[in-house]
Amino acid sequence: MQKKYVPLYKPNQLILGTGQIAVVSGWIDKGAIAKKLEPEEFAVIGQLYSAISGINYIIRNLLYNPHVRHLVIVNATEEDNNSGAAKCLLHFFRHGFEPHKRNNAPDSDCWKIISKTVGYIDKEIPFENLQRLRESIECHEKISITEAVTLIKELAKKVEKTPEPEWATPITFPLIETVPTIFPGERYGHRIEGKTIAETWVKLVHRIKTTGVLRPTGYDGQWQELINVMAVVTNEPADFYFPQPNYLPMDRQYLEQYIPYILDDVPYYREGIKYTYGQRLRSWFGRDQIEQVIEKLIKEIDADSAVMNIWDSGCGNLFSRPDGASDHEFPGSPCLNHIWVRVVDEEILLTGTFRSNDIFGAWPANAMGLRALQQHIRDQLARRSKYDLKMGPLITISQSAHLYDNTWETVDQLIAEQYPQICRKKDYSDPAGTFLIELVNGQIEVQQQSPIGETVFRYSGSNPLQLATQICNASPAILPLHIAYLSIELQKASECLKANHHYIQDK
Incomplete structure (x- = not known):
């Protein structure tokens, strides 16, 4: 049975087919799966980054497309394990859901998925509809693109041979969207400082959530955005600080897997990944930029030209894309564009510039990865020269610092729980004297x-x-x-x- 999938929500984020199998690719690029399939072999392919609101849209779209009888969830990456979103969706179908109040607040009724990862479904969707959805769609989990594609093709042949009828009539429910309260403030040029990455992150999130300008995204949603935000981290420890309980969107295990993406030259860690920052720094342009910076500083410790570039402008570089195309012409171009290393007063500082920065989901890992690079350069200078430098500040400049709308609720909870505690840790020292x-x-x-x-x-x-x-x-x-x-x-x-x-x- 061929029928066009009709997405009521987030249509620009989806690849549509005419089959009866829905595919959730998690953090893997949905196009990496779609190119291995024919349109009649799937109904829809979409990604899932966050369980908080992303699952809610998937559920609503599935209720409007009852011809879908199978759901294949690809849970393949470290980012998937870290976010828990794919597992949470799987747990909805396997373990169910229960009544809940978000933040224990009145008039905040919802359904909470029974899972270690927090995931909510709107209370406007009745219990019986969610139960029937769980009973009518067969859910499958796969841990790689290859396994997922093999299963999808097998299921597509089975469905083609024995078509399965729609399990209900299409149905939709009112969607209530909240509009954040925004205080007046500067749009451009903010400076935020903290001792640790965790502390600085909470301050960044608070500044954007309270004063960020609402703008539409290219993904059927909104974000709150500030332009040119500088974050200064002054005293991140060498082994990294993780608060207890950990409120960061990552843990040590994820960090250990992430740091090689910045330090090492491994072109493809897994299917569906176009590049890594480490590849761009180590070999993409035909030279090892990290090594160049180390050699530069050994010869000229006061140099202000220890620069690394990640953006590929094309320019016919034989060592970048074979066709000489630029990052302007491809989706998924690097968010981190420029790294500058400087030695001042026997301290080594590192500045990373981002054209686009998801402050809630990506900034903590970005910052810790850059800090690891800063430490690597310091250690290499100490080993290979007379310079035994102290670790100075880590600075990030986010030209677009933003919070996606699917994180706003979690952000509000983070601010309510952590920001007052950080403000109570007063530091009376002032550079002005x-x-x-x-x-x-x-x-x-x-x-x-x-x-x-x-x-x-x-x-x-x-x-x-x-x-x-x-x-x-x-x-x-x-x-x-x-x-x-x-x-x-x-x-x-x-x-x-x-x-x-x-x-x-x-x-």
Whole structure:
């Protein structure tokens, strides 16, 4: 029986066929499976990155296409294991679901899939419809493209020989979509700093979720986006910090599998992957750029030209694509484009520039991979030269820093649980220095000292607002909490001056 699959949701994310077998390819490129099949052998092929909302759309589309009788789930990659989305979908069919309240909030009823990975289905879909769906579709799991394609072809022949009737009439249910609350803020040029990657990540997520601009994506959805976001990680430990309990979207096992994708020259780790960053750095352009940077710094430790490039502009390079085509012409072009290494004050720092950065799902692994590269270069310099450098900051510049709409609910929960705790860990050090306030000869005098205690400037006056303005104008990078503290102290000093009272800072 041939019938066109009709997707009500996310149609631009799907490859459509005329068969009775739906395929979920997980993190594997759906095109890598489609090119091995004929359209009549499958009904639809789509990817699944997140269990939180991705499964909800799959369920809704299947309810509208009851001619689908088989579901093949490809659970093949480290990313699939890390996200758990493929397993969660499998568990819906094998273990079922139960009533639940998201974040224990009122009016947040939903169905929760019985799985270790959190996955929700809208409460608007009745229990009996979900149960009938589970009973009517046979679910299969495969761990490679080859195994999946073999099974799909076998099932297609079986269905062609003995067509299976539709198990219900097409049905749809209202979809209620939430619109995030967005506070006013800068669109361009943000700087966020944290001691660890985990801390910096929560701050990044909070900034984008609260002030990011809503924009449509090319994938039938929305994201919240900020332009040109700089993240500075100052003290990530050598063995990496994973919070307990771990709220990062990855664990140590995943990290161990991910780091070689940046450090090593292995062109294809698995089917469906076009390239790795390590391949781009080690051999894509006919030279080992990591080795070049190490040699550059050995010869010229103060060089500002220790640069690695990942973007392929074509330009007829014989060592890149055989046809000389550029990354502009292909989908799935690299998100990480440029890496810069610099030695400053006997510290090695690394800056990675991303054209597009999924901050929730990808940034933590990206940052840890770059930190591993930074450590590798430092260690090689120590082994092969006289330079035994300290690890300086890791900096990422995300030209498009965004959160996809299918993560918003999880992001809200992360912010509610972790952001207040991070804010309570106050660090009063400020690169702008410290400010000592006194009353001298009927005036408020403010002495600005550098972080090492040197007096760099003195401000004097009787108007606290004017003094605060002068200080902020002279030191525009002063931390916001420091500005608030100064304003309070200057106002106290002003009141003491008017009342002829003795003023003592912080009293």
